[in-house]
Amino acid sequence: MDHHRQPIVAGNWKMNGTVPFARELTRSLRDGLTGQTDTEIVLCPPFTALDAVARELEGSTLLLGAQNLSERPAGAFTGEIAAEQLASLQVRYVIVGHSERRQYHQESDALVARKAAAAFAAGLTPIVCLGETLEEREAGNTEQIVGRQLTGSLAGLAAEQIVQCVLAYEPVWAIGTGKTASAAQAQSVHAFLRARLTENHGLETAAAVRIQYGGSVKPDNARELLTQPDVDGALVGGASLKADSFSAIIRHSA
Numbered sequence: 001m002d003h004h005r006q007p008i009v010a011g012n013w014k015m016n017g018t019v020p021f022a023r024e025l026t027r028s029l030r031d032g033l034t035g036q037t038d039t040e041i042v043l044c045p046p047f048t049a050l051d052a053v054a055r056e057l058e059g060s061t062l063l064l065g066a067q068n069l070s071e072r073p074a075g076a077f078t079g080e081i082a083a084e085q086l087a088s089l090q091v092r093y094v095i096v097g098h099s100e101r102r103q104y105h106q107e108s109d110a111l112v113a114r115k116a117a118a119a120f121a122a123g124l125t126p127i128v129c130l131g132e133t134l135e136e137r138e139a140g141n142t143e144q145i146v147g148r149q150l151t152g153s154l155a156g157l158a159a160e161q162i163v164q165c166v167l168a169y170e171p172v173w174a175i176g177t178g179k180t181a182s183a184a185q186a187q188s189v190h191a192f193l194r195a196r197l198t199e200n201h202g203l204e205t206a207a208a209v210r211i212q213y214g215g216s217v218k219p220d221n222a223r224e225l226l227t228q229p230d231v232d233g234a235l236v237g238g239a240s241l242k243a244d245s246f247s248a249i250i251r252h253s254a
C-alpha cells in the first residue's frame with residue numbers, strides 16, 4: 001500500500017480582487033511555479049474571476065478551484081452557482097464549509113455534505129473545511145467538535161468519493177488573525193482526524209486522504225507546519241494574494 005500523499009496547497013482569495021488583479025496575480029504565479037514543484041497548486045479566485053484565471057492557466061500545471069457552490073444541480077435559485085457551471089469553467093476543486101460560510105451563512109455539516117456530493121456529481125473535488133473556535137478549544141472540546149464536523153460533513157458520500165476528498169483543518173481562531181496553530185497543535189488535530197477517518201472508513205482510505213492546514217500560514221511558518229507527518233499541504237488566505245508569499249509557501253511544501 002502506497003501511503004505517499006501528494007502535497008496540495010490552495011490559495012483562497014476570498015472576496016478580493018477585480019478581474020485585472022486576478023489576471024496579474026495568476027500570470028506571476030504561473031510563470032514562477034509551472035513545473036517547478038511536485039506540489040499540487042490550486043488557485044481559488046472569486047466566481048467573477050474564474051474565467052479569466054482559467055484562461056491564464058491554460059497549459060500550466062496550476063489548477064483552478066472555486067470557493068463555494070450550490071448544493072443543487074440547477075434551477076430557480078437566484079444568485080447561486082451550480083457545480084456543473086463551475087466544471088464548465090475548468091474548475092477542478094471547490095472549497096466547501098469554510099468557517100466564514102459556516103459562521104456568516106449558517107452552513108451546517110449536513111449542508112456541507114450535500115455540497116460535497118453536488119461537487120462530486122459534476123466531477124469536482126471538494127476541499128472540506130472544519131475547525132474549532134477559540135471558545136471550543138479553551139473548553140477542551142477541539143476533538144469533539146472536529147470529530148463531529150468530520151463525520152457530518154462527509155455524511156452520505158460513497159467510499160470512492162471519501163478517498164478523493166481533501167480536508168482542511170482550519171482552527172477558526174487562526175484564520176486571518178495572524179495567530180497560527182503551533183506545528184504540534186496542528187499535527188495533533190490532523191492525527192486525530194486521520195484516526196477518526198480510520199474508524200469511519202478504514203485504514204486504506206484514511207492513509208490516502210490529504211489533510212491541509214489553514215490559518216495564517218505565511219512563508220516563515222510554512223516549513224514547520226508542512227513538514228508534520230499528517231499535514232499534507234495548506235489552505236492559504238491572506239498570503240495567497242501576493243505572488244511572492246504564496247510561492248514561498250509552496251516551495252516549503254514539497
Ligand code: PEP
Pocket residue numbers: 012170174175176177178214215216217235236237238239
Ligand atoms: C482561510 O481563509 O482559509 C485562511 C486560512 O485564511 P488566512 O490564511 O488569511 O488565515
